[in-house]
Amino acid sequence: MKKITRLLFLAGAFMFTAFTMAQTTVTGTIMDAEMAAPLPGANIIEKGTTNGVSSDFNGYFTLITDSTEGEVEISYVGFGKVLVKFSGNTDLGNITLTSDNSLEEVVIIGSGIIDLAEDRKTPVAVSTITANQIREKAGSSDLPEVLKSTPSVQSVQAGAFGDGQMFLRGFDQTNTAFLLNGQPINGMEDGKMYWSNWAGVLDVANAVQVQRGLGASKLAISSVGGTVNIVTKTIDRKEGGFVQQMVGNDNYIKSTAYYSTGVNEKGWSLGVLFGHWQGDGYVDYTQGQGQTYYISVGYQPNDNHALNFMLTGAPQWHAVAGGNKISTYLDPEKNDGRGRRYNGWSFTGVESPNTLHGGVYPGGRNIYHKPVANLSWDWTINEKSELSTVLYGSMGRGSFAQSIGSVDYARGSNNNHDWYGLVTNYNNQLTENLNFNVGADVRLYHGFHFRDIREFITVDSVSASSGYSGGETYYLTEAGGINPWNVFFNPNTDHSQRFGYDYEEQINYAGIFTQLEYSKDQLSAFFQGALSNQSHVRTEFLNTSTPGQGEEGGKINNVGFNLKVGAAYEITDMHKVFVNAGYYSRQPFHDTMYKDDRGSNELLDPEVENEEITGFEAGYQFGGEKIQANLNLYHTTWGNRTLIGSNGEEGDDFLSYQTFGVKQVHMGVELEVFTQPLNNVRVNGFLSLGDWQFKDNATQRTFDNDGAEVGEGIEVEIDGFNVGGAAQVNAGINASWEFLPRVSVDGAWNWYNDMYSTGSLTQATIGLPSYDMVDAGFSYKMLVGKDDRNSLQFRVNVNNVFDEVYLESVNGNTAASSNPEENYKGVNTSNNGRFGYGRTWNTSIRFNF
Structure with a gap:
């Protein structure tokens, strides 16, 4: 018995010795190529395995492997992956990583939620x-x-x-x-x-x-x-930050500072950003200002769990630019010689404490503050499965303040909300070739909309009448102001200080989704499916039978779903083809479901049905050493749409329109090419050829200010009309040249053609002139500090270098006049339009530490 025990012990010792002797040790130090600094927390994985380690705070790593030779794959947030070969025990020395041009390894927290x-x-x-x-x-x-x-x-x-x-x-x-x-x-x-x-x-x-x-x-x-x-940004592996100052045309100033502690030895990290901007705007009297804040707190107790809390917001206010007839922009007598800078929505001769430009009060001003917070948790359950969850919430407070009358006061159209949600996704590598994930998407939304007084300008109060007072006159004596911080922390909650409209809505959404992906050799395929329910209820506060009390309107539940399938085949390492198809049954928007989205609790009868979307696409990808290209073809049919609109009038003259059964077909081809003819030169380009049209006819119904239908529905002949708003054909070329170390110039040319107007569906859209623009930039990075670990970056951007004059958009359907003097490049100048910006610029200096 002793001999057997001794033999087993010797055999085990021999096997253990042989095993340990067969192991290989690979070491090295990961460095940032630009900063010449170590990169702690870089990922080092033996290629083709799950065997991996992370670099320490000095960028150093030690990897133990059973293989005597092979490759290690090294990656880091925001940097390109590097493959390095080893043979036997190997010290790889310093391995430098440079900034990448892909999204690989960018996401650390919530990676299972963010679909890339x-x-x-x-x-x-x-x-x-x-x-x-x-x-x-x-x-x-x-x-x-x-x-x-x-x-x-x-x-x-x-x-x-x-x-x-x-x-x-x-x-x-x-x-x-x-x-x-x-x-x-x-x-x-x-x-x-x-x-x-x-x-x-x-x-x-x-x-x-x-x-x-x-x-x-x-x-x-x-x-x-x-x-x-x-x-x-979520968790930064290393300590650092930046301070940046930017200035630009029309007195634009922006200051930003960011600092991150990096991940300490206990797994904690903190990132904080704060910024302020202000400017006058390219168009006259469109001044604005705001702040940006961002706080991220991360905690990684071990390799299996990572948590991050993020809070960000951008409180701001800005004056708006009103549109006008094209003829107004072209006539110096009508636009005061301001041309495309002319603001068709401004008033003069009125003083206000909040007016930046003395004697001018803007016709409209947007004020809003919408903090967004989310808590993310990534849990690596085992080698084959993981769970990612994001719990989020946002609270929006603000309004559109519009000058009324002879600038007597600024009326606020408030659009506030509380929004909470949860997205979670479980992923499991079922087999070597089969991956499965399933998740849920839940959203709880409470919106409240009303009109009030933002500022008194030439008056001290405003009279109104509504269901609050049984139709009797009452007075608005309180003003909410235009400071977005004050608007957020002190919102108007007094119904008696509201007028025009006052209602709330509750929209709840719950969906589940899943994906199954198969991959073996050169073939891959996937299936995705999602099912959701969305509920709506509207509560009216202004026009009610009981003054001052809300009345709940009709409730509705809409079920929607989508299905997507696709497959790809890798012909060689350089050539890949794919096809995808999908069908969506999408719930209608809340605003399309009621007779009058501002004044009626009554749902449309018959109720608005789900939209139907069918999509097909195919593609080819070429991946060479110096050139890569993507070719895509698509065909999208979007049917059973409901569109809403109004005549823009107030009171008894107000009419709203609902157009049902609208169908669009969008098809096209896209080519994108990336080249690097020299190590310091990149030249990229794209071409998009589209054909977007309305198909078949639709039905339009009209409703008065009380939500009652006016007359009967009429057939709207839209078959064959071009879809307006954007260029159906566009192309571009952009290039960059680093002609000295860390000194580069770049430029981009964009061309837009086959553009059409937007406007009433009762008339065909009109064609717009094509245009092109050139943008340019210059960058210089100077390495400074001990061991060149810090840097100063200088940047200059010039947009629309050649000051191209172009019609960016037109809202109108009036055809070209037989009198050439009444047209601009073939467009009737009686249509409302907007010219794009002329030459603009900005320059910045940024210190990275």
Whole structure:
């Protein structure tokens, strides 16, 4: 027995010795190429395995492997991956990482919630804007301006700070899903996006990914044009920050400071950003100012759990630019010689304590403060499964303050809300070839809308009458002001100080989603499905049978779903093809469901039905060493739409319109090319060819100020009309050249063609003249401090270098006149329009530490 025990012990010792002798040790130090500094927390993984470690606070790592030779894959947040070979025990020395041009490894917290195209092997039509590109190109612009050099995207600046609009494949922002770290941020009531509410998002963005068409998102969001994923900072692995000062045209000033502690030895981290901006605006009397704040607290107790709390907001106010007839912009006598800078919505000769320009009170002013908070938790359950959850909330407070009468007072149209939600996703690698995930999306939304007084200008009170007083006259004597901080902390909660309209709505949403993805050898395929229920109820406070008490209106539940399938085949390492298809049954927006969205609790009869969206797309990807290209074809049918509108009048003259059964078909082809002919030269380009038209006819109904239908529904002949608002054909070329170390110039040319007006559906849209623009930039980075670990960055942007004069948008259907003097480049000047900005500029200096 002793001999057997001794033999077993010796055999075990021999096997253990052989095992340990077969192990290989790989060491090295990870460095930041630009900063010449170590990178703590970099990921080092043996290629083809799950064996990995992280670099320590000095960038050093030790990896133990059973293999005698192989490769290690090294990655870090915001840097490109590096593959390094090893053979036997190897010291790899210093391994430098440089800033990357992809989204790989950007997301640390909430990675299972944020649906990025890189996370799925079956491709979609996608473009990614990196942190470095955002930092250089954003300047004083909104996000749509940063995205305009991607296929099928057009930015419309709309005349004032934060009022920009983005079109994607011909669909406006209400039909493009915007996500912030996995959180839906389109308006729950109407799908709208107001960039003034998100003025600081580019200051904290790590990357922005535009997924055109069906996209990769698993959420039950049923986007039509596509999905825009905005990925912000969460946890920074290393300590550091920046201070930046920017100035620009028309007295624009922006100051920003950011600091991150990095992750300490106990797993805690803190990041804080604060900024302030102000300016006069390119268009006359569109001054504005605001702040940006961002706080992120992270905690990683161990390798299996990571938590992060984020709070961000952008309180601001800005005056707006009113549109006008094209003829007004062209006639110096009508526009005071201001041309395209003319603000058709301004009043003169009235003093106000809040007027920045003496003697001029703006016709309209936007005031808003919308803090957003979320708590993210990533849990790595085991090697094959993980759970990601984001709990979020936002509270929006603010209004549109419009000058009334002979500038007697500023009337506030308030759009406030409380919004809470939860997104969770469980992912499991079922087998080597099969991945499964399932999740839930819950949103609870309470909106409250009313009119009140923002400022008294030439009067001390305003009289009104409503159901509050049984129809008797009452007086409004309190003003809410235009300071967004004060508006948020001291909102108007007194119903007796409201007039015009006063109602609330509760919108609750619950959805589940799932995805199954198969991948083996050159073939990959996926299936996605989502099912959701959305409930609506509206409560009226103004026009009620019992003065001062709310009356709840009709309730409705709408069930929606979507299905997406796709497959891809990798012909070789350089060639890949894919096809995707999807069908959405999307719930109608809240604002389209009532006879009058401002004054009636009554649902339309018959009730508004779900919209029906069918999408098909196919693509080819080429990946060479010096050139990469993406070719995409798409066909989207968007049917059973309901559109709303009004005649813009007030009181008894007010009429609202609902147009039912509207159908659009958008089809096109997109080509995107990336080249690097030299190590220090990049040249990229794109071409989008679209054909977007209304199909079949629709039915229009008219309702008066009390929500009663006027007459009978009429057939609206829209078949064959072109869809307006954005260029159906656009192209662009952009290039950058680093002609000296850390010194570069860049430029971009964008061209827009086949543009059409927007306006009444009862008349055909009219064609608009094409236009093109050139933007340019210059960058210089100076390494400073001990061991060149810090840097100073200088940046200059000039937009519309050649001061191109162009019609950016037209709202009207009046055909060209037979008298050439009444036309502008073929467009009748009696139509309302807006000219785009002329030459603008900004310059900044940034200290990174």
